[in-house]
Amino acid sequence: MNIKDIATLAETSVATVSRVINNDPRVSIETRDRVLEIIQNTGYIPNNTGRNLRTQKTNKILVLLPTIKNPYYAKVLEGVEHRAAYNDFDTIVSITHRDPEIERKYLKLLSSKQVDGVISFTSALPDKELDELAAKFPYVQCGSHAYGENISFTCIDNIKAAHEAISYLIRVGHKNIAFINGQFNRAYEIEREKGYRLALEENSIPIRTEYLTFCDYNYSEGYDCCKTLLSLKKPPTAIFTSYDQTAAGAAKYALESGLKLGQDLDIIGFDGTFIAEMFHPSLSSVSQPGYELGGISFELINEKIKDIHSLTKQVILPSKLILRESTRKLTT
Amino acid sequence: MNIKDIATLAETSVATVSRVINNDPRVSIETRDRVLEIIQNTGYIPNNTGRNLRTQKTNKILVLLPTIKNPYYAKVLEGVEHRAAYNDFDTIVSITHRDPEIERKYLKLLSSKQVDGVISFTSALPDKELDELAAKFPYVQCGSHAYGENISFTCIDNIKAAHEAISYLIRVGHKNIAFINGQFNRAYEIEREKGYRLALEENSIPIRTEYLTFCDYNYSEGYDCCKTLLSLKKPPTAIFTSYDQTAAGAAKYALESGLKLGQDLDIIGFDGTFIAEMFHPSLSSVSQPGYELGGISFELINEKIKDIHSLTKQVILPSKLILRESTRKLTT
DNA sequence: TTGTAAGCGTTATCAA
């Protein structure tokens, strides 16, 4: 069943049927109704491949996620999808598992014209490769600073966000603050470490390299990291982590060791996901405006889809430190 | 840059270039090398839309998830992707948010020939509609029983799984066992309730309707449900839930109320995700073999893609009750 | 081993 069949049944031409399908006003009401009825009765659905080939457009965007184990992405995806749907775009999601080869495979959907644009989170590819891609195809980054002339991106100010968290810990009396960062060496991680260092320096607290640890996005690695940290000669009294799940792992180890969070040990996670809220005791966390980041990502990609030479933009949104039971209160 | 350009540059025909691209042996080594060099130099990538239109195939499967907030799906997706990649298929994921309209929109990717098949989890559409779809297009279900002549599916035996969990709770001495089920009225939920009832009946424990509660996949609803249950005149001494996240919410409320899990109250969740393991104290859970379910889903869809009239199959895999700190031990 | 040409299902141009 194709457009030709419909044309035959409606006793008209394929051109007219196409016009009806695409709401072209240059069709008489009678013809339109006749065609629509046939379409209704036959359950005909236009073949998008044919359409895409002809129009050189797909109205689909691809969202590349490193993993779907982090619920933070759920928020962002929702933002992307809503804005995309409003603009008549379908959202397709692929998981790279942080494997550069898988990532390249999915990025071929761009170059082989099966999606109009890509929104990517923490790529595993070199900045240069991405920038070259972005020069030719609509490609934007979400949640992390991108380096390249052609890559529009939106994220929070990660330096400031980490700085705020560490400053809070210092203000409530901590001097021995450890940082469990991500281990992927992406921009957002580097910036969070900068914020960490900055806050300590501002308060003349020497930086102890044994307090700077790294681990995968994974509760059990957070658990292990915390174990290592707490068995140091001078164990930290507060831990800041780059993910809520890592914070939960660290918290679990601390609790098992008989420590009381918000008393013996303070913990602050990152992302502001349900994990931090759900944990018992609830965990403080630096919250990212995921939904908004997603929506803006779509706007950025849409601009590049309309015109690949449009201005490359950076949109920075505010983060928010949410204090819960895992950190002691500020006494005024 | 298209196949014609390459043919011109390589001083040969498009047919030959096409043969080179598709590894057709009927090309001389010299021609092949010449063409490959041009392709390399120009960075040419075949346009998949043209290819798909011609071959009437896409080598893409769509995985429809109700949400990505449940980490159980991460395991399943991994299984699907690995098997798919091995068979040269790309995996595309879309989130329905349990909205039938969104689901129908994505299912149009099937009828409009943009994907070769769909693997769906807990659809929000009527069984009949799905079965009719599955008669025409490759459509399989994962993780839940499907009703329909044409829908192959793979899942665990949900009756048995729930029965096993409840039987354990009875064996360690419980008589007042509540069940926080999902609220979507899907097959797996109905079956788990059957398993729950069966275990109680076998032990001549009367079923109290106030112990049968329902909530969304959401920790805070689990929290609220637990609150309601524990404020009953005769509060349950054990709670079984249909999701780990709901179990965590229930556990959180219990802990906040000063109850000790595995002592004052036992909790068993479902799915066997990291959430259950990560929680403090760790939560017992009925684990599903997610990775395997994913792999089998792909095999099932692949069979239907090869031949839509191939036999409709059911593949049932075993589940496993994993006991952790949230349940008391069996004293022998 | 190579090339010509038809055709996949659309949309868009042009003429009527």
Added chain:
DNA sequence: TTGATAACGCTTACAA
């Protein structure tokens, strides 16, 4: 307002 037809980029009979 309508219709005939070229074109999108590719694969594949069929012919050479």
